[in-house]
Amino acid sequence: MNLGNLSDLYRQLILDHAQHPHHHGDLAAADQTVTLNNPTCGDVIKLQVELKDDRVADIAFSGDGCSISQASASMMTDLVKGQSLTDVQHEIATFLEMLMGNSGEDEDVDALGDAAVLATVIKFPARIKCATLAWKALEQAIGEAKNNE
Amino acid sequence: MVKNIAIARNDFPILNEKINGEPLTYLDNAATTQKPQAVIDALTHYYEHDNANIHRGVYTLAERATEGYEGVRQHVAKFIHAATDEVIFTRGTTTSLNWVALGFASQVLQAGDEIIITVMEHHSNLVPWQQAAQRAGVKLRYVEINEQGELDLAQYADLLSAKTKIVAFTHVSNVLGTINPVKQMTKMAHDVGAYVVVDGAQAVGHFKVDMQDLDCDFYAFSGHKVYGPTGIGVLYGKRELLTLMNPVEFGGEMINLVQRQITDFKPAPEKFEAGTMPIAQAIGLGAALAYIEAIGWPAIEAHEQELVNAAYAQLAAIEGLTIYGPPAGPTRSALITFNLNGVHPHDVATVLDTQGVAVRAGHHCAQPLMQALGVSATTRASFGLYNNQADVDRLCAALVETKEFFQV
Numbered sequence: 270m271n272l273g274n275l276s277d278l279y280r281q282l283i284l285d286h287a288q289h290p291h292h293h294g295d296l297a298a299a300d301q302t303v304t305l306n307n308p309t310c311g312d313v314i315k316l317q318v319e320l321k322d323d324r325v326a327d328i329a330f331s332g333d334g335c336s337i338s339q340a341s342a343s344m345m346t347d348l349v350k351g352q353s354l355t356d357v358q359h360e361i362a363t364f365l366e367m368l369m370g371n372s373g374e375d376e377d378v379d380a381l382g383d384a385a386v387l388a389t390v391i392k393f394p395a396r397i398k399c400a401t402l403a404w405k406a407l408e409q410a411i412g413e414a415k416n417n418e
Numbered sequence: 419m420v421k422n423i424a425i426a427r428n429d430f431p432i433l434n435e436k437i438n439g440e441p442l443t444y445l446d447n448a449a450t451t452q453k454p455q456a457v458i459d460a461l462t463h464y465y466e467h468d469n470a471n472i473h474r475g476v477y478t479l480a481e482r483a484t485e486g487y488e489g490v491r492q493h494v495a496k497f498i499h500a501a502t503d504e505v506i507f508t509r510g511t512t513t514s515l516n517w518v519a520l521g522f523a524s525q526v527l528q529a530g531d532e533i534i535i536t537v538m539e540h541h542s543n544l545v546p547w548q549q550a551a552q553r554a555g556v557k558l559r560y561v562e563i564n565e566q567g568e569l570d571l572a573q574y575a576d577l578l579s580a581k582t583k584i585v586a587f588t589h590v591s592n593v594l595g596t597i598n599p600v601k602q603m604t605k606m607a608h609d610v611g612a613y614v615v616v617d618g619a620q621a622v623g624h625f626k627v628d629m630q631d632l633d634c635d636f637y638a639f640s641g642h643k644v645y646g647p648t649g650i651g652v653l654y655g656k657r658e659l660l661t662l663m664n665p666v667e668f669g670g671e672m673i674n675l676v677q678r679q680i681t682d683f684k685p686a687p688e689k690f691e692a693g694t695m696p697i698a699q700a701i702g703l704g705a706a707l708a709y710i711e712a713i714g715w716p717a718i719e720a721h722e723q724e725l726v727n728a729a730y731a732q733l734a735a736i737e738g739l740t741i742y743g744p745p746a747g748p749t750r751s752a753l754i755t756f757n758l759n760g761v762h763p764h765d766v767a768t769v770l771d772t773q774g775v776a777v778r779a780g781h782h783c784a785q786p787l788m789q790a791l792g793v794s795a796t797t798r799a800s801f802g803l804y805n806n807q808a809d810v811d812r813l814c815a816a817l818v819e820t821k822e823f824f825q826v
């Protein structure tokens with residue numbers, strides 16, 4: 270059996286986040302709520318953000334998904350909580366580029382924190398959308414918040 | 419020539435592929451089946467020797483192509499026990515069902531009517547009816563399933579009334595594997611004067627279907643799910659209803675006479691087949707039906723039944739594995755949908771793939787059914803005539819590995 274590749278995809282860090290996701294649940298005072306689904310598999314994510322002074326003051330997610338999408342959401346929420354919207358938008362762009370195979374500047378990728386390990390998902394093309402779902406939801410939430418200003 | 423099903427596997431070149439270094443264990447036959455050499459050869463032969471546009475040329479080659487194409491229509495008619503002019507070629511099941519929901523439903527639906535479908539429908543036998551109901555301003559009602567994943571026939575009987583104009587349901591559920599009692603349900607619908615449309619995508623190719631016996635008004639299936647090419651499908655309709663039904667596409671070949679303001683159409687089936695049809699694919703479908711006939715229904719049905727019974731028993735023995743749909747037996751077709759507790763179906767499918775086992779994970783184009791089952795996704799293993807006990811064993815072994823990998 271060829272399970273070697275798998276330990277690339279399912280690093281312990283990814284499994285830990287998937288099994289015990291951070292910032293999982295609902296926010297009491299959300300400014301933006303975005304629900305996105307992955308139409309090919311039916312996975313759903315509900316992402317909530319509370320914004321204060323152009324910063325992500327708080328963030329939470331809920332919904333159904335595979336270990337990759339759950340881990341990705343957990344890592345992303347860890348990363349962006351407390352950050353400025355400008356930084357967050359830059360990180361989203363770095364992450365999405367990374368999962369299109371464009372590795373970008375080392376320092377940008379390092380700035381993704383735990384989420385940098387998700388670069389391995391690129392070897393499993395069918396799973397890329399699982400990894401990007403939460404980030405696309407956050408991108409949309411910030412876009413909507415800016416539009417409402 | 420009768421083919422032995424035990425060695426049918428050797429007729430499918432793709433089954434020699436290695437996937438991630440492992441032999442391919444192809445268990446996604448409900449999505450599409452693999453093609454025997456005979457079908458691949460028929461396509462090549464057509465392009466190398468017979469290719470021309472049909473119905474148009476007066477030259478020999480065009481005649482040969484036309485004969486081939488129309489010959490397959492006759493073959494399909496015989497295969498499903500219908501008349502030749504009741505067989506329309508389409509792009510596949512989805513197109514067939516859309517054409518009925520557009521061209522036929524629009525002719526018969528009136529204010530106050532109702533359409534009945536079931537909660538186990540594939541989106542392609544669901545969304546077209548939603549659209550038809552919205553266009554006509556009529557009600558869309560659902561037959562529910564019971565605990566075993568079978569249609570609730572008592573509730574179906576309650577739904578049926580003089581208002582029911584169209585009943586559409588699947589012959590075999592692509593998720594639950596349930597074989598629905600088409601003949602009985604058709605009779606019940608006819609008793610209230612409703613028309614019956616059957617989605618045969620998961621039935622044809624697994625057991626014999628007979629239009630005279632089932633007595634439904636329309637029946638749809640896809641070539642690519644019966645060992646034939648993609649891009650070709652069939653819509654069967656009773657002759658008098660095809661006369662009533664409008665074409666959905668207009669253009670070349672479907673007309674008798676075109677004048678500046680009006681056009682006279684050919685009769686069915688030609689009036690539905692506008693433009694250049696998938697000729698090579700139709701020829702390939704003919705080769706696929708001949709292949710099935712060479713093995714024969716008794717062998718195919720017995721083999722798949724044996725396989726699914728074994729798979730059911732072996733899967734049921736895996737701790738923490740939930741199977742959806744009816745128990746192994748006469749109401750279950752050759753597929754099994756399940757979940758491994760604590761592991762998302764996507765993760766299951768990825769782990770199985772590293773071991774060469776191809777299964778489907780997701781909602782299987784049946785979101786209302788997923789909702790009724792209370793799950794967001796499931797994993798499905800579906801069998802074809804070339805699968806064998808070794809495939810079942812590899813599936814089960816890979817699932818046990820998956821459990822160990824995720825420590826559930």
Ligand SMILES: Cc1ncc(COP(=O)(O)O)c(C=O)c1O
Nearest residue numbers: 510511512540542592617619640
């Ligand atoms: C029950 C059922 N109906 C319809 C379809 C659609 O078939 P096609 O994609 O060939 O049009 C499928 C295929 O997945 C199916 O399983």
